Amino acid sequence: MSNNQTAAKGFWVPSRSDEVHVQPGDQLDVVREYPDGWILILNGAAKGFAPKVVIEGVSVGQGRPKPRHESLYTKDLISIDPLSPGKEGAPSDSDALKGRIKAKIKSLLGVAEARAQTPSNCGSLKIMVAGDAGIGKTSLIHAFTLSDAFVQHGPITSLDNTMSVSPKISELKASTIPPSQLRFGEDPNNITFVDTPGLGSFMDAMMVIKPVVEYVEAQFRPTNTLFSPHIPTQKLVNLLKSGTGSHSHVDVCIYCILHRLKPVDLEYMRLLSGNVTVIPVIIKADTMSAQEVFELKRVVIENIAKANIPIYGFGLGEQDLIDAARLKIAGAVPFAVCSKEREYGKCLDETELLKRGLFSNNVWDIRTLTAERFSAWRLRQ
Ligand SMILES: Nc1nc2c(ncn2[C@@H]2O[C@H](COP(=O)(O)OP(=O)(O)O)[C@@H](O)[C@H]2O)c(=O)[nH]1
Ligand SMILES: [Mg+2]
Incomplete structure (x- = not known):
């Protein structure tokens, strides 16, 4: 376990292709923290953004995190490769299937974003x-x-x-x-x-x-x-x-x-x-x-x-x-x-x-x- 690894306390369901899934208990590597409440993390093989509340836990009155200012972060997100093998060696069948489905959800969000309308x-x-x-x-x-x-x-x-x-x-x-x-x-x-x-x-x-x-x-x-x-x-x-x-x-x-x-x-x-x-x-x-x-x-x-x-x-x-x-x-x-x-x-x-x-x-x-x-x-x- 690396120094800045931490167990997630909350959920994050990505709604953009550069975000990652987080569930309580996931072991996260925090790559970088940003002043507006977002973090860049590694969750297994997946790299991307999540709001900081997922590692801090929730406190009463905490609202939804502010939207990210894209330009500030994009340079930090060098690559997202959810299909690359995890650090723990060869993935099991179920891990591989999980990776494939997560990748599909992510790529759908990405493809859709390219043609996205705004409300x-x-x-x-x-x-x-x-x-x-x-x-x-x-x-x-x-x-x-x-x-x-x-x-x-x-x-x-x-x-x-x-x-x-x-x-x-x-x-x-x-x-x-x-x-x-x-x-x-x-x-x-x-x-x-x-x-x-x-x-x-x-x-x-x-x-x-x-x-x-x-x-x-x-x-x-x-x-x-x-x-x-x-x-x-x-x-x-x-x-x-x-x-x-x-x-x-x-x-x-x-x-x-x-x-x-x-x-x-x-x-x-x-x-x-x-x-x-x-x-x-x-x-x-x-x-x-x-x-x-x-x-x-x-x-x-x-x-x-x-x-x-x-x-x-x-x-x-x-x-x-x-x-x-x-x-x-x-x-x-x-x-x-x-x-x-x-x-x-x-x-x-x-x-x-x-x-x-x-x-x-x-x-x-x-x-x-x-x-x-x-x-x-x-x-x-
Ligand atoms: N805990 C919880 N209560 C809810 C939620 N949405 C609605 N309620 C409550 O459920 C009750 C019924 O809601 P309503 O929208 O009138 O239901 P409808 O008859 O299906 O239209 C109300 O007392 C709401 O406050 C929710 O997401 N969580
Ligand atoms: Mg009703």
């Missing part, structure tokens, strides 16, 4: 949140709109609902475009959140599932009337993925799971996945130990795979997601999220990754999928 120019996006009742769905939407990327958000508006006993679906308009960047006549509200009632609020889960699934499909109908039935599929997809907000299709459904996966969750996700990109998340991550989160990730991802439900893995395939959950590698779907004010680094928290994925790195990919789903739906009519 202010991410274009229009409609994000639905669904799952059981009272588990933090509405709080997650508010946590998103209160983050730095958002400049304003409007009141939650309830949709008109003519059915007598029917749960309410609400839309929340929000903006990531600073007023100074707004073009004349442009709608500032580029982001729409769709809040849905929870499964448990009605005796019969279908009372919730049916209207939500129908809401998703209903968004396709007005667009359908705008295009000739003979327009080539690729042309239609190219027109619709542009991000100018000319339609109201739901781009993603964040499906929230608390503490355990129920058969009804699988059925709900299966029905949604026909017309919308589903991203499962583990909600209220602060109420679980990291061990419990990883175990739930494994159960969720294995059952989704067994049930053949297509979900969005932010570039990682089904087998990678299963391996990541099994080997307890942070940074893979289902992301663990938390909307509560908390001490940073104390729980496994991948909220930043979800935000970055949705509003920056993967936004084009997600919109393309929405356009392809619309086009497939149209062919089925």
Whole structure:
């Protein structure tokens, strides 16, 4: 053990390609410390940045570290080679697999960064949140709109609902475009959140599932009337993925799971996945130990795979997601999220990754999928 080696006390889930995964107990070599709360470290074979709280432990009131000033550090990061063998000799099979998956997560972040948007120019996006009742769905939407990327958000508006006993679906308009960047006549509200009632609020889960699934499909109908039935599929997809907000299709459904996966969750996700990109998340991550989160990730991802439900893995395939959950590698779907004010680094928290994925790195990919789903739906009519 070298002199400046230290055991990690907190978590860090990288959301950029030059950062490294850290979990409590990892033996870290601290290469350099910076005045704004970041450190350059070696964690096994991986070299990169992490916030200093991972070695200091968390103290009450500690917030998220400030963003790094890239130019200050880049020269220190000579190379990142997560696939190089560790210092302890030949890696075991499981170490090699871990290295491969971590490298994949890292390279995805890197590749995506090259084409990344910023939240202010991410274009229009409609994000639905669904799952059981009272588990933090509405709080997650508010946590998103209160983050730095958002400049304003409007009141939650309830949709008109003519059915007598029917749960309410609400839309929340929000903006990531600073007023100074707004073009004349442009709608500032580029982001729409769709809040849905929870499964448990009605005796019969279908009372919730049916209207939500129908809401998703209903968004396709007005667009359908705008295009000739003979327009080539690729042309239609190219027109619709542009991000100018000319339609109201739901781009993603964040499906929230608390503490355990129920058969009804699988059925709900299966029905949604026909017309919308589903991203499962583990909600209220602060109420679980990291061990419990990883175990739930494994159960969720294995059952989704067994049930053949297509979900969005932010570039990682089904087998990678299963391996990541099994080997307890942070940074893979289902992301663990938390909307509560908390001490940073104390729980496994991948909220930043979800935000970055949705509003920056993967936004084009997600919109393309929405356009392809619309086009497939149209062919089925
Ligand atoms: N510990 C913890 N509590 C949360 C979190 N998110 C929401 N809550 C609490 O969970 C309760 C239900 O939240 P709400 O957003 O209304 O749930 P919904 O019915 O699913 O929309 C509220 O008391 C929230 O304060 C979280 O990330 N961690
Ligand atoms: Mg709610």
